[in-house]
Amino acid sequence: MSIQNESSYNNDSQPSENLSTDVNLSTDVEKKAKKTELPQPKNENSESGLKIAIAQENFMVGDVLGNARKMVELATTARDKGANLIIFPELALLGYPPEDLLLRPSLANRVKLAFEILYSVKDIVMLVGYPHIDQHGTFNSVAIVHNGQKKGFYHKQHLPNYGVFDERRYFNKGQNQVLFDYQGLTIGLLICEDLWQESPAKTLKQKGADIIVCINASPFEQHKQEERKALLAKRASENNLPIVYVNSVGGQDDLVFDGGSMVVDATGKIAHEAPRFLSQMLYASIRLDDKQIKVSEQKKMPIALGATAETYQALVVGLRDYVKHSGFNSVLIGLSGGLDSALSLSIAVDALGADKVYAVALPSQHTNPITVQDAQAQAQRLNVSFTVCPIHSAIDGIYHTLEPIFSHTPADITEINIESRVRGTMLMALSNKFGQLVLSAGNKTELAVGDATLYGDMAGGFDVLKDVYKTQVYELANYRNRLEETPVIPEHLINRPETNTPLHILDDHEKLDKILSLYIDEDFGFDAIIEAGFDKDIVKRVLTMVDRNEYKRRQAPIGTKISQKAFAKDRRYPLVNHWSLETPKI
Amino acid sequence: MSIQNESSYNNDSQPSENLSTDVNLSTDVEKKAKKTELPQPKNENSESGLKIAIAQENFMVGDVLGNARKMVELATTARDKGANLIIFPELALLGYPPEDLLLRPSLANRVKLAFEILYSVKDIVMLVGYPHIDQHGTFNSVAIVHNGQKKGFYHKQHLPNYGVFDERRYFNKGQNQVLFDYQGLTIGLLICEDLWQESPAKTLKQKGADIIVCINASPFEQHKQEERKALLAKRASENNLPIVYVNSVGGQDDLVFDGGSMVVDATGKIAHEAPRFLSQMLYASIRLDDKQIKVSEQKKMPIALGATAETYQALVVGLRDYVKHSGFNSVLIGLSGGLDSALSLSIAVDALGADKVYAVALPSQHTNPITVQDAQAQAQRLNVSFTVCPIHSAIDGIYHTLEPIFSHTPADITEINIESRVRGTMLMALSNKFGQLVLSAGNKTELAVGDATLYGDMAGGFDVLKDVYKTQVYELANYRNRLEETPVIPEHLINRPETNTPLHILDDHEKLDKILSLYIDEDFGFDAIIEAGFDKDIVKRVLTMVDRNEYKRRQAPIGTKISQKAFAKDRRYPLVNHWSLETPKI
Structure with missing residues (x-):
C-alpha cells in the first residue's frame, strides 16, 4: 500500500479535538435511517469543517474482506492525520468491475462481514462504495459509516449500460437523493454516472447541499481527464457548490483506472488534484466561513500528463x-x-x-x-x-x-x-x-x-x-x-x-488509422467516412476487412483499453451477419 | 425458404372475400396514430374473424432489406392462402440478436427503406418485429402494417438484460399498452419478455383485449419449450384469453432459436403448435362466435422431442x-x-x-x-x-x-x-x-x-x-x-x-458434471454444493479449476448454447479476481 503524506489542511499540524461525531441524514424514503439519528442543527459558524481524506486506491476485484481491511488501515491513518471524513471509490469494497461476481450467492454475507470489519474504525466518517443487497435487489451504493454503524446509504440512480459497462445487468436503480449534515455542512452524495447527468446535482443543491461528494470507478480513455475536469467545472459552477471527486486507480483485466481524483470549488476551479495512475491519499478541507463555503487549496498540483x-x-x-x-x-x-x-x-x-x-x-x-x-x-x-x-x-x-x-x-x-x-x-x-x-x-x-x-x-x-x-x-x-x-x-x-500498411491496403499509416478510428472508435458509417474525404474503394476495402475479422478478435487475448472504443466489451458485433457496408437500394 | 402448407383454418379452402381492411388502434399515448384511424365498431357477430399466419422463420441478422423482401414473399403467400393477419418474430426485420449493429448510424434509414418494401403488400395486416428509431431513442417494437401504411406500433416494455441478453444497452423501455381492433376482435400486443411478467397481459385484458399476440426471439435451452408452454397456459387461463406466440428459428452465432410457435386458447390448452427447429408457416383462426372467442384446432400436432x-x-x-x-x-x-x-x-x-x-x-x-x-x-x-x-x-x-x-x-x-x-x-x-x-x-x-x-x-x-x-x-x-x-x-x-474424468479429479463423470452444473448453470455457491452432498475437498478442487481457467475460455471458439448458462455472454467473470471459494472468516 502506498500512502503519501500530502496533507494540505489549513491547520493540519494537530488532529482536531472537537470532531463532531454526529451525522444527520436526510433522504426521501430511507426514513428508517433518518429516525435512527438525532437531528443535528447546521452549525453556520463551524470552525472545524470537513477534513477530507480522498482514498485514491487500488481495490482488488473479489477480495471483499481484504478490501475492507485495507479501508480500515487507510481510514485509521487518515484519522490520525486529522481527517474526519474519508472517501473511497465506487464499489471499492468488491472492486470494479466485478461482473458476474455480483451474482454469487455468498456476496451478501461477505459484504455483511466486511462491514463488521469497517465498524472497528472510530472517530472518522467513512463513505464506502459497496454493493447493497436487500429485499429490493442489488444496488451500486455508498454507505455512510460512523463509529460502528451504517448511518445511511445512497443508491446510484444512473446506471451506465453502454461501452464497457453492463450495470443494468446487476443493479437496480436508486430512486432517492441522499444528503447528510456533518461538521456544519450538508453533504450530497452521487456515484459516477449520476454526475454526468444534469439533474442529480441540481436536485441535491435544491435540497440544501453545501457540497457534493461523488465516488467513481472511471476507466482510462485518452483525453478523459480533461473531460472530467470540464464536467466538474460545469456541475460545480452551475450549482455553485464544491465537488469532491474520488476515482480508483490500477488495472483490472482490460481496464485501467487512472485516478486523478479532484476537489473543485464552487466556481469550478480545481483546488486539489491527485496524480494520475498512482495510489495516493489526497487531503482537503472544506468549511463554512462567514456563510461562505471555503475550500482549501493544494500547494503543489501534479504535473499534467500529455496525451x-x-x-x-x-x-x-x-x-x-x-x-x-x-x-x-x-x-x-x-x-x-x-x-x-x-x-x-x-x-x-x-x-x-x-x-x-x-x-x-x-x-x-x-x-x-x-x-x-x-x-x-x-x-x-x-x-x-x-x-x-x-x-x-x-x-x-x-x-x-x-x-x-x-x-x-x-x-x-x-x-x-x-x-x-x-x-x-x-x-x-x-x-x-x-x-x-x-x-x-x-x-x-x-x-x-x-x-x-x-x-x-x-x-x-x-x-x-x-x-x-x-x-x-x-x-x-x-x-x-x-x-x-x-x-x-x-x-x-x-x-x-x-x-506499407498491413496487407498493403495503403501506403499511408495515418490515413488507414484515421479510417479505422472513424469507423471503430467514432461509429461513423460508410458514407460519412467517404464524406470525410477518403476514397470510396479504399474505405470499402478497409471496412470490409474490419467486419470480416471479428472471428479472429473474438479469440484474441485481452489488452489495455486506451481508446473510446476498444475491441471486446466496448464493441459487440455478431460474428455472422449480413449487414452490407453501403445502404442497399430498394 | 421452406414454407409448408399446414393450413388449418375452419374454412380454408377459399381465400375469404370479405376481409375487413380497417384497423382501429387504441394506445395510451400514441394518440397521433389513433387519430389517423376511423373507429371501427367491434363486430360481435363477425363471421370471418382472424385468419392468422404465424411466420416461424429464420431472418438473417443485419440483412434488413433482405428480411423485408422475405416478409413480403411470406405475407403474399399467406394472404393467397386466405390469411388476413401475418405475424413475424421479434426484431425479424434486423435479425436477433443484432448486438452493436443497433448502433450503426445508417440503421434508421435502412429500416425506413425496409418499410417501403413492406408497404407493397396489400390486403393482409402484418405484425412486424423491428427496431423503432425516433427522437425518443431506439425501441424493440412491433409495427401494425396494413395496405401501405404503418397503422401503429408497440414498444417492448420489459427489456431483458441478464444471461445472454443486453437489451438495455440498446433499447429504451416502452411505456404504453397497444391494442387494435380487427376482424371483430381486439388484439393486444406483447414482445417476448413482456409475457414473462405478470402485469402486461393483465393490463391488456383490462383494456379489453380479446386475444394477445406475443412476438418472440427466444433462444433454445434444454427444457425451455416446456417452460414456454407452462407460461402460455398460465397467462392465457389467468386472463381468460387466447395467446398467439411466434418464435424465430435458426442459428445465430452461439444461439439457436428453436421455433415451437404456438396458439393457446383461453383455457391455456395448446390449439396449434409449429414443429421445433424448422421454418414453417403455422395457420390458425380465431373468431367471435356467440360472444365466445373460438380458436381453431390443429388436426395433427408435431411430435414432441425428448430432451x-x-x-x-x-x-x-x-x-x-x-x-x-x-x-x-x-x-x-x-x-x-x-x-x-x-x-x-x-x-x-x-x-x-x-x-x-x-x-x-x-x-x-x-x-x-x-x-x-x-x-x-x-x-x-x-x-x-x-x-x-x-x-x-x-x-x-x-x-x-x-x-x-x-x-x-x-x-x-x-x-x-x-x-x-x-x-x-x-x-x-x-x-x-x-x-x-x-x-x-x-x-x-x-x-x-x-x-x-x-x-x-x-x-x-x-x-x-x-x-x-x-x-x-x-x-x-x-x-x-x-x-x-x-x-x-x-x-x-x-x-x-x-x-477417468479430465485431469483425474474423479472416477465418476456424473458426479463431476453434477458439481460443475450446480456451480456454472445454477450459480450454487461452494457451501451449497457441499450441502448437496459432495465432498468438500473435491468441490474445492473442481471449483478452483473452473475459476482459474477463465482465461482459456476467453480465447475459445464459439459453440451452440444448450444449457441454462453457456460459457461466454451468459457467464461474465473477470479474468483476474481474488474471490475466494469459501466465505472468509473475519
Missing part, C-alpha cells in the same frame, strides 16, 4: 496489474526485430522491471539476421534476458508432415501462417515449461484489418498494444526514447517507418 | 447455420478416435451432409493405432473424406528446436501441449490451404476445468460440443446411434466409457 505520456502510463499500469494480480512472476516476449515487439518490451520492463522480463528471438530461414541483432541490442540495452531459438527444424518438420497433402499446391498465406503458428507454439512451450506469461504485441491496426495469425502472433495471455493504432505505436516509441539519453528502442525502427 | 433429441437438433442447427451464414462451403474435423470428435463428426454430417465434411487423423508416435482405425471406420460409415497425416516429423522438429533450451528439464504438461498445438497448427494449415472451417470438439466439462490446450485442441472456428457436458456426450451419442440400424459412432466408444 502520449498518459497513454504510455496506462499501458504500463494495465500490464503491471494484470501480471501481478494473475499471479505470474514474469513475462515472455517474442522479439521480431520490429517496432511493435520493441515497444512492448519497453512497456513490460517499465511495468515489471527488467528481471521479470524474458525475450526470445525465433528466426526462421526467412528471417533477416539484422532483425535478430536489433532484438539482441534492445534486450541488452534494457538488461533483459535474451535467447535466440531458431525455428528452422520445427518448420521443416511441419512442411515434411504436410508434404503428401500439400504437394502440387502453390505457396500462399498458409505458409506464412505456419511460421507464425510455430512461433506461437514455441512461446507457449517456453511458457508452459518455465511459467512465464506470454505477451503478444499485435496492434489495433493489425487486429482491426485481420493482419494477424490466430494461434500465431496472436498467441498469448495479454496483448500489450491491443488498443494502440500503428501511428500511436510510433508516437509512444518516440515518447519513450526521449525519456532517456540512450534510446531504449532502436531509433531506426522509428525513423524508418514501414512503407 | 436428448431436442439437444441434438439444436447442435445440428447451430452448426449448420454458422457454417452457412459465414460463407464456408465445408468443415474439417480432426478425429482423435475418441467419442467427442466422433459425435462432432456425426453432428457435422447431419448438419451439412457428408460431402461437406472432411476428417483427418493426426497420429503421433504416442498414438494407439486402434484410434486411427476407429476414426477411419467412422469416416467410412458416414461417407466422409478421410486422411491420415502422421505428425511425427513435425513434433520431432519442434523438440529439436527446443532441445538447447529444454535439455535437463523433466517432461511435463509442456510436451502434451506441444503435441496438441502441432495438431492445431496442422488443422489450421489445411483450413488455410483448402478453405474449410475447422471444428473443435472440446466438451463443456473439459472447458470448465481447463483440460484443453489453447491453440491446440481448442483451435477452430466453432466448437460443436462447447456447451455439452461429458455425460451428455454419452447420451447424445447413444441417441444418434439408435436412429439407424448401423451405428454411426463406434459403439465401443460409448459402451466402454473413459474411466
Whole structure:
C-alpha cells in the first residue's frame, strides 16, 4: 500500500479535538435511517469543517474482506492525520468491475462481514462504495459509516449500460437523493454516472447541499481527464457548490483506472488534484466561513500528463496489474526485430522491471539476421534476458508432415501462417515449461484489418498494444526514447517507418488509422467516412476487412483499453451477419 | 425458404372475400396514430374473424432489406392462402440478436427503406418485429402494417438484460399498452419478455383485449419449450384469453432459436403448435362466435422431442447455420478416435451432409493405432473424406528446436501441449490451404476445468460440443446411434466409457458434471454444493479449476448454447479476481 503524506489542511499540524461525531441524514424514503439519528442543527459558524481524506486506491476485484481491511488501515491513518471524513471509490469494497461476481450467492454475507470489519474504525466518517443487497435487489451504493454503524446509504440512480459497462445487468436503480449534515455542512452524495447527468446535482443543491461528494470507478480513455475536469467545472459552477471527486486507480483485466481524483470549488476551479495512475491519499478541507463555503487549496498540483505520456502510463499500469494480480512472476516476449515487439518490451520492463522480463528471438530461414541483432541490442540495452531459438527444424518438420497433402499446391498465406503458428507454439512451450506469461504485441491496426495469425502472433495471455493504432505505436516509441539519453528502442525502427500498411491496403499509416478510428472508435458509417474525404474503394476495402475479422478478435487475448472504443466489451458485433457496408437500394 | 402448407383454418379452402381492411388502434399515448384511424365498431357477430399466419422463420441478422423482401414473399403467400393477419418474430426485420449493429448510424434509414418494401403488400395486416428509431431513442417494437401504411406500433416494455441478453444497452423501455381492433376482435400486443411478467397481459385484458399476440426471439435451452408452454397456459387461463406466440428459428452465432410457435386458447390448452427447429408457416383462426372467442384446432400436432433429441437438433442447427451464414462451403474435423470428435463428426454430417465434411487423423508416435482405425471406420460409415497425416516429423522438429533450451528439464504438461498445438497448427494449415472451417470438439466439462490446450485442441472456428457436458456426450451419442440400424459412432466408444474424468479429479463423470452444473448453470455457491452432498475437498478442487481457467475460455471458439448458462455472454467473470471459494472468516 502506498500512502503519501500530502496533507494540505489549513491547520493540519494537530488532529482536531472537537470532531463532531454526529451525522444527520436526510433522504426521501430511507426514513428508517433518518429516525435512527438525532437531528443535528447546521452549525453556520463551524470552525472545524470537513477534513477530507480522498482514498485514491487500488481495490482488488473479489477480495471483499481484504478490501475492507485495507479501508480500515487507510481510514485509521487518515484519522490520525486529522481527517474526519474519508472517501473511497465506487464499489471499492468488491472492486470494479466485478461482473458476474455480483451474482454469487455468498456476496451478501461477505459484504455483511466486511462491514463488521469497517465498524472497528472510530472517530472518522467513512463513505464506502459497496454493493447493497436487500429485499429490493442489488444496488451500486455508498454507505455512510460512523463509529460502528451504517448511518445511511445512497443508491446510484444512473446506471451506465453502454461501452464497457453492463450495470443494468446487476443493479437496480436508486430512486432517492441522499444528503447528510456533518461538521456544519450538508453533504450530497452521487456515484459516477449520476454526475454526468444534469439533474442529480441540481436536485441535491435544491435540497440544501453545501457540497457534493461523488465516488467513481472511471476507466482510462485518452483525453478523459480533461473531460472530467470540464464536467466538474460545469456541475460545480452551475450549482455553485464544491465537488469532491474520488476515482480508483490500477488495472483490472482490460481496464485501467487512472485516478486523478479532484476537489473543485464552487466556481469550478480545481483546488486539489491527485496524480494520475498512482495510489495516493489526497487531503482537503472544506468549511463554512462567514456563510461562505471555503475550500482549501493544494500547494503543489501534479504535473499534467500529455496525451502520449498518459497513454504510455496506462499501458504500463494495465500490464503491471494484470501480471501481478494473475499471479505470474514474469513475462515472455517474442522479439521480431520490429517496432511493435520493441515497444512492448519497453512497456513490460517499465511495468515489471527488467528481471521479470524474458525475450526470445525465433528466426526462421526467412528471417533477416539484422532483425535478430536489433532484438539482441534492445534486450541488452534494457538488461533483459535474451535467447535466440531458431525455428528452422520445427518448420521443416511441419512442411515434411504436410508434404503428401500439400504437394502440387502453390505457396500462399498458409505458409506464412505456419511460421507464425510455430512461433506461437514455441512461446507457449517456453511458457508452459518455465511459467512465464506470454505477451503478444499485435496492434489495433493489425487486429482491426485481420493482419494477424490466430494461434500465431496472436498467441498469448495479454496483448500489450491491443488498443494502440500503428501511428500511436510510433508516437509512444518516440515518447519513450526521449525519456532517456540512450534510446531504449532502436531509433531506426522509428525513423524508418514501414512503407506499407498491413496487407498493403495503403501506403499511408495515418490515413488507414484515421479510417479505422472513424469507423471503430467514432461509429461513423460508410458514407460519412467517404464524406470525410477518403476514397470510396479504399474505405470499402478497409471496412470490409474490419467486419470480416471479428472471428479472429473474438479469440484474441485481452489488452489495455486506451481508446473510446476498444475491441471486446466496448464493441459487440455478431460474428455472422449480413449487414452490407453501403445502404442497399430498394 | 421452406414454407409448408399446414393450413388449418375452419374454412380454408377459399381465400375469404370479405376481409375487413380497417384497423382501429387504441394506445395510451400514441394518440397521433389513433387519430389517423376511423373507429371501427367491434363486430360481435363477425363471421370471418382472424385468419392468422404465424411466420416461424429464420431472418438473417443485419440483412434488413433482405428480411423485408422475405416478409413480403411470406405475407403474399399467406394472404393467397386466405390469411388476413401475418405475424413475424421479434426484431425479424434486423435479425436477433443484432448486438452493436443497433448502433450503426445508417440503421434508421435502412429500416425506413425496409418499410417501403413492406408497404407493397396489400390486403393482409402484418405484425412486424423491428427496431423503432425516433427522437425518443431506439425501441424493440412491433409495427401494425396494413395496405401501405404503418397503422401503429408497440414498444417492448420489459427489456431483458441478464444471461445472454443486453437489451438495455440498446433499447429504451416502452411505456404504453397497444391494442387494435380487427376482424371483430381486439388484439393486444406483447414482445417476448413482456409475457414473462405478470402485469402486461393483465393490463391488456383490462383494456379489453380479446386475444394477445406475443412476438418472440427466444433462444433454445434444454427444457425451455416446456417452460414456454407452462407460461402460455398460465397467462392465457389467468386472463381468460387466447395467446398467439411466434418464435424465430435458426442459428445465430452461439444461439439457436428453436421455433415451437404456438396458439393457446383461453383455457391455456395448446390449439396449434409449429414443429421445433424448422421454418414453417403455422395457420390458425380465431373468431367471435356467440360472444365466445373460438380458436381453431390443429388436426395433427408435431411430435414432441425428448430432451436428448431436442439437444441434438439444436447442435445440428447451430452448426449448420454458422457454417452457412459465414460463407464456408465445408468443415474439417480432426478425429482423435475418441467419442467427442466422433459425435462432432456425426453432428457435422447431419448438419451439412457428408460431402461437406472432411476428417483427418493426426497420429503421433504416442498414438494407439486402434484410434486411427476407429476414426477411419467412422469416416467410412458416414461417407466422409478421410486422411491420415502422421505428425511425427513435425513434433520431432519442434523438440529439436527446443532441445538447447529444454535439455535437463523433466517432461511435463509442456510436451502434451506441444503435441496438441502441432495438431492445431496442422488443422489450421489445411483450413488455410483448402478453405474449410475447422471444428473443435472440446466438451463443456473439459472447458470448465481447463483440460484443453489453447491453440491446440481448442483451435477452430466453432466448437460443436462447447456447451455439452461429458455425460451428455454419452447420451447424445447413444441417441444418434439408435436412429439407424448401423451405428454411426463406434459403439465401443460409448459402451466402454473413459474411466477417468479430465485431469483425474474423479472416477465418476456424473458426479463431476453434477458439481460443475450446480456451480456454472445454477450459480450454487461452494457451501451449497457441499450441502448437496459432495465432498468438500473435491468441490474445492473442481471449483478452483473452473475459476482459474477463465482465461482459456476467453480465447475459445464459439459453440451452440444448450444449457441454462453457456460459457461466454451468459457467464461474465473477470479474468483476474481474488474471490475466494469459501466465505472468509473475519
